[in-house]
């Protein structure tokens with residue numbers, strides 16, 4: 001069954017944003033996050049291992065694995081081939097939107113300004129990622145656009161932490177948040193999967209308003 005982005009975003013309050021340096025970490029990391037209650041995993045195309053990591057993680061029971069840092073139209077076929085269930089981009093532009101909508105893969109595009117939000121609305125995209133959230137206004141930005149652009153639900157990402165995630169999730173126009181705090185590089189390097197499951201469990205228990 002194919003899932004739309006609203007459904008995927010509804011599966012957990014936090015989407016871990018993951019950089020895989022060693023392919024052998026992919027499976028245990030995905031298992032640790034799913035065990036902690038975070039099934040939606042964004043593997044960023046920022047390392048040579050990323051596409052293979054998506055392939056490996058997609059086989060982990062319960063995981064819904066997407067590709068992040070998709071910045072060029074030609075990457076869409078690559079992530080589709082790897083089995084990505086959704087696509088995230090840090091920003092957006094028409095040729096990228098065209099390629100991703102054509103692929104039929106659920107899309108969570110990054111936006112930083114009302115103009116970009118409105119452009120995406122004009123393309124029928126109501127679920128958007130505010131990025132880099134804390135740099136472009138964070139909570140204040142989300143509150144400011146909540147009335148004029150009330151159709152949009154956001155996944156703020158970039159600078160969100162365990163401490164600030166509850167404030168974002170309390171906003172009515174926030175569906176979930178993204179962040180790397182549940183996959184600290186030192187814990188991945190050390191293979192501290194139990195520690196990552198504990199972080200994921202905390203994140204998965206965060207209440208959200210919408």
Ligand SMILES: O=C[C@H](O)COP(=O)(O)O
Pocket residue numbers: 017157158159160178179180181
């Ligand atoms: O590039 C940043 C990722 O999207 C996540 O950001 P973060 O490390 O601030 O949580």
Ligand SMILES: CC(=O)C(=O)O
Pocket residue numbers: 017042044068069070088089090131157178
């Ligand atoms: C920032 C992010 O989530 C991305 O690179 O797609």
